Amino acid sequence: MSATWTEQHIPDQRGRVAVVTGANTGLGFETARMLAERGAAVVLAVRDTAKGRQAAARIAGDVTVQALDLTSLESIRSAAADLRANHPRIDLLINNAGVMYTPKQTTADGFELQFGTNHLGHFALTGLLMKQLLPVPGSRIVTVSSVGHRIRAAIHxxxxxxxxxxxxxxxxxxxxxxxxMFTYELQRRLAPHGTTVAVAAHPGVSNTELMRNSPAVLRVPLTWLAPLITQKAAMGALPTLRAATDPTVIGGQYYGPSGRGEVRGYPKLVTSSTESHDQLTQQRLWTVSEELTGVTFPLPAHSPN
Structure with missing residues (x-):
């Protein structure tokens, strides 16, 4: 495996369909751009379709826009229905969209905004598209996490x-x-099928709009330090792209930057916290997520080892 995996290592994607959430800006845009330039038919699944169309116009290749608001289960169901109608098969689902450090808010369905958007929204979307993914050999579901999964993190x-x-x-x-936890439990359920794998990635610390809700005490230092401690969105997207396209990837892996502290650098295989591998908690979270979203997967559970 190359120590400097770059955009040039992305294999030919012709004939593949990729759905990328939050793809009108930042990491999602760069992910979609590189996949399209390698020949994939890319769907930008975005909340603001006007911005999505502007983003699509900047990308060379087969790019379409799909309305998707991850803060609304109604919107998620509608988007999934459109995607199923327009794409009998999906090769890549990249759960990229997210919000970070937002003030206390709730989604349309009453979920805390960060948990509802980043996890429950993608959980529901993935479940609703599973029948488009499962029959496709080599299909992948890539969910974007963060080094923040280690910071004051627990499933409450x-x-x-x-x-x-x-x-x-x-x-x-x-x-x-x-x-x-969703990625690891999903991979365990997918494993018997042998066609689709679930992989996770994180971008390190990338200079994107995601940081705009950082607490004021952090925002000013980050503004000054950004050029020194962050990397451009195109670099931050590489772990996701490697997870999505590198032929050596196997299900249940986690990719992030290779530099010190995984803050920046070329993508490599990394490890996640011990807590993230707790299978009983993963299964409990899965059950609760199904109950909250009303979405069930056509995949049976498997007992922890």
């Missing part, structure tokens, strides 16, 4: 929606930990 089953007290950093950590 006693207060998943942070109704009793709210900490934006803790809520983000919970959501990103949930992304990893």
């Amino acid at each position: 089953f006693d207060d998943l929606q942070w109704e009793h007290s709210y900490n934006r950093i803790g809520a983000y950590g919970q959501a990103k930990l949930a992304n990893l």
